[in-house]
Amino acid sequence: MNLFHSIKWRLQIWHGLILVAVLASLGFTAYQLERNRQNRRLDDDLERLFPPLANAMHPPGDRPPPGEFPDEGPPPPRRAFHLNLPPNAAEWFAASDSNRYYYVIQSRDGHELARSTNAPAEGMFPPIPPTVSEGPNHRQPPPRMRTSGQVRELVHFLPPGDVIRVGCSTEWEARELTRTAWKLAGAGGVILLFGLAGGWWITARAIRPIHDISAAAVKISAGDFSQRIDMTEPESELGQITAVLNSTFARLESAFAEQRQFTSDAAHELRTPVSVMLTQTQTALQRERTAKEYRASLEACERAAQRMRRLITSLLELARLDAGQEHFRPAVCDLAEIVSDAVELVRPLAEPRRIKFHAKLAPSLVTVDAERFGRAVINLLTNAIQYNREDGEIWLTLETQNGLAILTVRDTGPGIAAEHLPHVFERFYRADPSRSDVTAHAGLGLAIAKSIVQANSGTIEAASSAGEGAAFTIRLPLCRD
Amino acid sequence: MRILIIEDEPDLQRSLAQALREEGYAVDAASDGESGLFNAETIDYDAIVLDIMLPKLDGWEVLRRLRTKKKTPVLMLTARDAMPDRVKGLDTGADDYVIKPFDLPEIFARLRALIRRSVNLAAPHLEVGGVTIDTAARRVSRGGRPIDLTAREYALLEYLILRRGEVVTRTQLYEHLFDENDETMSNLLDVHVSNVRKKLGAELIATRRGQGYTIE
Numbered sequence: 155m156n157l158f159h160s161i162k163w164r165l166q167i168w169h170g171l172i173l174v175a176v177l178a179s180l181g182f183t184a185y186q187l188e189r190n191r192q193n194r195r196l197d198d199d200l201e202r203l204f205p206p207l208a209n210a211m212h213p214p215g216d217r218p219p220p221g222e223f224p225d226e227g228p229p230p231p232r233r234a235f236h237l238n239l240p241p242n243a244a245e246w247f248a249a250s251d252s253n254r255y256y257y258v259i260q261s262r263d264g265h266e267l268a269r270s271t272n273a274p275a276e277g278m279f280p281p282i283p284p285t286v287s288e289g290p291n292h293r294q295p296p297p298r299m300r301t302s303g304q305v306r307e308l309v310h311f312l313p314p315g316d317v318i319r320v321g322c323s324t325e326w327e328a329r330e331l332t333r334t335a336w337k338l339a340g341a342g343g344v345i346l347l348f349g350l351a352g353g354w355w356i357t358a359r360a361i362r363p364i365h366d367i368s369a370a371a372v373k374i375s376a377g378d379f380s381q382r383i384d385m386t387e388p389e390s391e392l393g394q395i396t397a398v399l400n401s402t403f404a405r406l407e408s409a410f411a412e413q414r415q416f417t418s419d420a421a422h423e424l425r426t427p428v429s430v431m432l433t434q435t436q437t438a439l440q441r442e443r444t445a446k447e448y449r450a451s452l453e454a455c456e457r458a459a460q461r462m463r464r465l466i467t468s469l470l471e472l473a474r475l476d477a478g479q480e481h482f483r484p485a486v487c488d489l490a491e492i493v494s495d496a497v498e499l500v501r502p503l504a505e506p507r508r509i510k511f512h513a514k515l516a517p518s519l520v521t522v523d524a525e526r527f528g529r530a531v532i533n534l535l536t537n538a539i540q541y542n543r544e545d546g547e548i549w550l551t552l553e554t555q556n557g558l559a560i561l562t563v564r565d566t567g568p569g570i571a572a573e574h575l576p577h578v579f580e581r582f583y584r585a586d587p588s589r590s591d592v593t594a595h596a597g598l599g600l601a602i603a604k605s606i607v608q609a610n611s612g613t614i615e616a617a618s619s620a621g622e623g624a625a626f627t628i629r630l631p632l633c634r635d
Numbered sequence: 636m637r638i639l640i641i642e643d644e645p646d647l648q649r650s651l652a653q654a655l656r657e658e659g660y661a662v663d664a665a666s667d668g669e670s671g672l673f674n675a676e677t678i679d680y681d682a683i684v685l686d687i688m689l690p691k692l693d694g695w696e697v698l699r700r701l702r703t704k705k706k707t708p709v710l711m712l713t714a715r716d717a718m719p720d721r722v723k724g725l726d727t728g729a730d731d732y733v734i735k736p737f738d739l740p741e742i743f744a745r746l747r748a749l750i751r752r753s754v755n756l757a758a759p760h761l762e763v764g765g766v767t768i769d770t771a772a773r774r775v776s777r778g779g780r781p782i783d784l785t786a787r788e789y790a791l792l793e794y795l796i797l798r799r800g801e802v803v804t805r806t807q808l809y810e811h812l813f814d815e816n817d818e819t820m821s822n823l824l825d826v827h828v829s830n831v832r833k834k835l836g837a838e839l840i841a842t843r844r845g846q847g848y849t850i851e
Contacts (some may be wrong), residue, residue, distance in 0.1 A: 416716070425714040428736035430646045436739040437654040455644040 170346075176340040191569050192327045193306065197299055198321050199255075199310040206243035207257055207318055208310070210477065230517040237265050237268050245271070250428040254323040262315025273321070274305055282390040305327050363392040379407035380475050400553060419582040427458035434458075466599040471529075472581070475605040482523045482609060486633050490515035491551055491560050492524055496531040497550065504539045504548070518559035519633040530606035531561075533599040534626050538565035557632050564625040570618040579604040595620050602627075636681040636749045636750060637661040637811045641671030641697065641712050642712065651684065654739050655746075659786030660775065661814035662776050670690025675701050680725055681811060682708045685729070685741070687715075695727055702728040708749035712737070749770060754797045761796050763850055766835050768796055775835070782834050785814065791827050795840060804847040 160281075169635075172598045237259070239247070247270040248257050256273035260266050298309045308319030366383050373381040382400050421589050436452040474481060498509055504511065538548045546566040553560055570578060577583045584597040600616075607614045607628055618624035638660045642648040645666070651661045663678070665671035668689040673681055675697070683701075687694035698709060711724045711732040725731045731745050732753075747770055753761065759771040767776045773789055775782045784792065791814050794801055806826055828848065832840055841849050 423712045423733040426644055426647065429712075429714075430644060430650065432736050433647060433650040433654060433739055437650050437657070440654070441659060451650070454650065459648060 155546055159191045161358050161364075166350070166353055169357070170350055173346055173349045174354070177346055180340040181342050184338055185225045185331070185335055189331055192324075192331065193301075195300075196306050196324065196327065197308070197320055198308070200299070200322060203243070203246060203255055203257075204308055205319065206240055207237075207259070207320060208312065210237050210243065211259065211312070211316070211318070214310070215555075232484075253329070254326070256321050256323075258319040258321070260317040260319070260410050262317070267316070279305075279307070287349050287597060333428065363390075363396065367392075367396060371399070374403055379403065379410050393513045416581055420465070420469055423582065424462060427461045427465075430458040431455050464597075468602060471602050472605065475602070475609060481528065484521050484523050484610070486519055486521050487517045488562065489520050489527075489630065492522075493531055493550060493552060493561060496528050496535055497529075500532055500539060501533045503536060507539070507542070507544050507546070509539055509542050509544075509546045509548060511548050511550065513552075515550065515552040516554060518552060518554050518630075519592075520559050520610075520630045521633055522612075524632065525607050530603040530628075531563075533603040534563045534628075536565055537599055538567070538624075541567040543566060543567055554632055559630045559632050561628040561630075562625055563627075564623055564624045569622050570616065570624045572619075575616060575618060579614070637796060637814060638673050638746065639671065639677070639678070639680045639683045640664045641666075641668065641675075641683065641689065641694070642686040643667060644686075651742070655743075656814075657680055657786070658743055659790045660746075660816065661790075661812055663814050666690075668694070669695045670814075671716055672697045672700055674706060679807075679810060680703075680707050681753070682710060682746050684710050684746070686712045687724070695723065698724075698727045698729060702735060706753075708753045710742070710745055710749060713763070740835045744771070751797070756797060762795055763799065763800075764839055766839060768792065775786075777835055783832060784831070788829055788831050788834070791824075792835070795848060799850050800845050802846050807847070 162422060162630070208606045227308060227403040246253065247257055253272060256270040258269040258273050279300060300307060300309060301324070304323055304325045305321055306324050307319050310318045310320075329596070342565065363383075363386075370381045370383045382403060385393055385396045385400070385493065388397060431574070434451045434454045438448060483549075494513065535548070542565045548566075549564040551560075551562045551564075578617055579600050582597045583601075603626075604614050607630075610630065610631040612628055614626065614628050616624060616626050640648055640651055640655070640662060642651065642664070643666050648664050648666065652664050653820060654720065655662045660681075662715045663674055663680075665674050671683075671685070671689070674680075685694050685697060688729060692700075694697070694713075695713060695741060699709065701709070708730045708835060711726065711729040712735055713720055713732055713799065714735045715816070719785055722731055730749050733745060736823070745818065747759070751770060759769060761768045765778055766782075769775075770793060775789065775792065777783055794811055804822060812824070812827075826843075839850060843849055843850060
C-alpha cells in the first residue's frame, strides 16, 4: 500500500504537520518573550547605570536649570572634562572579567572624552554624528537603545550635545538564550514524539474497524461467506456500516448457499441416469450379446436419456425464469381457456390410471403470458395425476372473488404430510427422497410452477391434511377492464 | 463370492447385477433399504454394494443397523461427492465408496480389494502347490501354463484359496457361490469341484469327509 494512499498515514502526516506548526509557533513565541525579557532587564540595568554617569559629568551644581537651555547663541565654552564617578559606580565599570558594563562619553563634536577600560573598540556601532551642526535648536533626543552583535548600549544625548553611551556585553544573555532555545526545541521534540505516538494510537484505533471490515470482505471475496464483521459499537458510524455490510453478507451467503445447493442437486439428479447409461453400455459391450439383450440395454439407456432430457428442460426453464421476465409476453386472456387446454394436454397421462377430471371454470380475464402460465397449470395437473391413486379424481375450480381469479387443483391422493408442506415448492424437494420410479420428476415441477405464477404477479399455496389429498391454489389479479 | 446390491433405480440395479454375475459373482439384489438390510443380516455376503438414497430406509441407516451385527465389507454408492458425505459414509462403517456415475472396472476392482482385505490378504497374487492365481486379472496358471476355468470354477477356487488352511463346508460354498436365482442342485458343487481337480490336479483340493473341502 502506498503510504500516501493510506488513510492512516495521511491522517498521521497531517496530524504531524499541524503539531509541528503549533509547537514551532509556541516555541518561537516563548523564545521571543524570553529575549524581550532579557533585553528589558538589560535596559533596566543600563538605565540604572546612566544617572550616576550623567551626574558625574555634570555635578549637580554645574547643570543648567531645567527649561533654561539657551535657545540661541553659541553653546557655552567647553570646560575641561573631568569625570567624577562615585566609588560604587566606578566599581561597576572597573575592568575585570566579571564586569561587563562600560561607558563611552563623546563630546558633541565627536571627540571621545572618556571611556571605561572594557569598552569595546569603536566601529561596532555606526558612529554618532556630531551634534554641533544641528545648532542650538537641537532638542535632546530620548535615550535610545541599540544592539550590535553581543553588545547592547544606551545612547544618551546631553543637552550640550555630548553623548553618553552606557553599554553592556550580552554574551551571557546570548548564551542563556541559546540554552533556552535548545530547551524549547528539546521540549518541543519530546512533545512532538508523544503527540505523534498518541496520534498514531488514536488513528490506529479509529481505523481498526475498517481493517476488520476489509479483512472480512477479503475473506468473503475469497469465498468464505460465513465471515461476519465483529460489531463492538453498533451505534457508531462504522457500526452502522458494519451492520449494513453484515446483512449484505448474510444475504450473499444465503443466495450462494441456495445456488450451490441447486447446482449440487442438479448434478446429483444427473448422476443416476448417467450411471445407468454407463453400466448398461459397459456391460453390454463386454462381450457379444443377443439382439434381445442389446435391445434391453438400449431401452434402459433411452429411459435414462429421457430422464436427463426432462431434467435439463426443467433446469433451463428455471434458469430462464431466474434470469428475469424479459421473455415474458403478457396479454389479456381467459384463464378458464388456459386451464381447459392444459387439462386436454395431460388427459392422456391420467387415462391409464383411470383418473377423472371435474372442472368448474368461470371465465376470468387475466393478464399473463398464456404459454408460460399454461406450463404452470400443466405442472400442477401432472403433480395431481402422479400423486393420485388409481381411479382417483382431480377437482378443478376457477372462480373470481375480490378482484382475484382463484384456481384450485385438488387431488384424491394420499396428501402431503404437514412436515413436508412448507417445502413442496422448493427445488428438488421430494417427500420421499428415493427415486424408485424412473419416470418420476426431479422435484422441479412445483418450483417451476411457483416461479411462473410469481412472475405473473400471482401467488400459489399448497394445503393438505395427510390422507385427504392435496389442494394447490393460485390467485391472480383480474384484468381491470 | 456372493454380493448383495441394494439399489432402487431398477435399470442400474439390473445392469450392475448382470455385470457382476458375468464377473463370476453370485449376486442378490434388493430395491429398498428394508429388504436389503434383511438380506444382509440373514446371508453372509462377501461384499455389499449399497446406494445411499433408498426408499423406506436410507443407506446410512442400513449401514448403521448392519454394523451392529456384521462386518460384511460395504461399498457405498453415492451421488453426492461433497466431502462431508464421504466422511459420513466412512465414519458410519462403510469400507469404501464410489461416486456416481462410476465405471464398472472401478467397481470390480474396489470389490476385489474389499473382499481380499476382508480375509486379510494384501497382495492380489496367490500361489499354492504350483498353481498361481491372479485375483486382479482372474487368471489361473499351473507351472506357468494358463489354465482356462469357468467363472464358477474360478469362484470356487478363489473362495477356497482365500481361506487356505480352513475347512470350508458345503453349505458355506453353496451360500457364497450361488445366488437366489440359481437353481442349486445338490450335486452341482461336486461337478465344479471335480472339474477344478481335472484342470489343476486332484491333490489341490482335499475333501474332508463329512466336513467339506480345503486347500492346504
